[in-house]
Amino acid sequence: MEISGIISAIVIGIVIGVLGRLVVPGRQRIGILWTIVIGIVAAFIGTAIAAGIGVADTKGVDWIEWLIQIALAALGVAALSKVKVRH
Secondary structure, three states: OOHHHHHHHHHHHHHHHHHHHHHOOOOOOOOHHHHHHHHHHHHHHHHHHHHHHOOOOOOOOOHHHHHHHHHHHHHHHHHHHHHHHHO
């Protein structure tokens, strides 16, 4: 992966994290930095999953890949928020 690909993955990860946070209902007790980190991780994992099932590179917008990434980010935000509530 080239540096431009890594930078674009980080930017997309930020967007994915914010969208994932918006999907989770209620108040999340995590900061924006954790949201961004979760989004970046979800973007990388979601891309790998999409590539594994063969939907990562389609003509036009890769909607299924985006949905996988947003779902992973929402799960990550919800999980981390629950962990933060316990502490």
